[in-house]
Amino acid sequence: MKNLFIISFITLVQFLNAQNVFLTKVEKTHDNTDQILFKINDEIKDASYLGEIEVQGFSKNDAAVFSSIYKKAKEIGANAFSLKPFETIDGSIQPFNPSNYRLNLYFIPRDKLLNQTGNIYLFASSDKEQKISINKEDLILSPRSFYVLKPKQEEVYVISTRKLLGSTIKLKPTSNDGNQYFQLSSTKIKSDDSGRGGLNLKSGDIVGLEKSYAEFLSIIYQEHKQSN
Known part of the structure; x- marks a missing residue:
């Protein structure tokens, strides 16, 4: 029983x-x-x-x-x-x-399809708060949230997960760039080798996301707005 x-x-x-x-x-x-x-x-x-x-x-x-x-x-x-x-x-x-x-x-x-704006989308994980650094300025993303960085052309942006063994990426957007999408997480996300349907481009704690999947996340996640 x-x-x-x-x-x-x-x-x-x-x-x-x-x-x-x-x-x-x-x-x-x-x-x-x-x-x-x-x-x-x-x-x-x-x-x-x-x-x-x-x-x-x-x-x-x-x-x-x-x-x-x-x-x-x-x-x-x-x-x-x-x-x-x-x-x-x-x-x-x-x-x-x-x-x-x-x-x-x-x-x-x-x-x-309309031209993209060249923004950088940064997504938190689905279940953990994520602290990140953008050009040495800290930002805390709640679970299931994302931040839209609107960069200046030709300026270098250093994005880090602020961990001892965490990842750091450097981006220098140009006028020809479309939107770029990344998910930041301490948990590795399993990739799909088929090349379609919500797929990560690499593993690690800063993960490049395929556009279709990222745009889906932008609907079901909440946008983080920086207070002035």
Whole structure:
């Protein structure tokens, strides 16, 4: 009887921590071989709406969740997404809930994507606070948050995890650079050798992120705003 209770408890915990991804609406499909899945905002006017995904439940394994979203998006030929907020009874927008959210799926021609701004995105891990240094100025990122650094062209930026055996990177953005994305964590993130769907470019505690996955994180994480 005791073992049955333990098994039932473990099953309940796993259920409560599970995150399910559902393709809840398919308006139409598009035949394309794009491997990208980018976030769009103003470009929606030039995009073709394909369907909707709903995510239910919470998980700290954001890479696995994005992989599921990516696969379902590709089933209908999507190469772009946007957040579809839930509304209250009076029509106002509900705050984002990481345990339940929806994404609209689109196809958009590559030439309709807007030019990037050349910013540097720094993401904390999903479960740990992260202290970092940017040109010797300290910054503390809460779990599931990110900071957008808007660099000056040709200026060198030294970003460090401020640990004895931590990582340091030096960046010198130029006018031709698009956005750059990094996750900072003391825990190594497993990479995927397939080259698609939320993939890290290297292992370590400063990890370069693939654009599609990083733009997904920018929706489900909260942006850190520096106080003046």
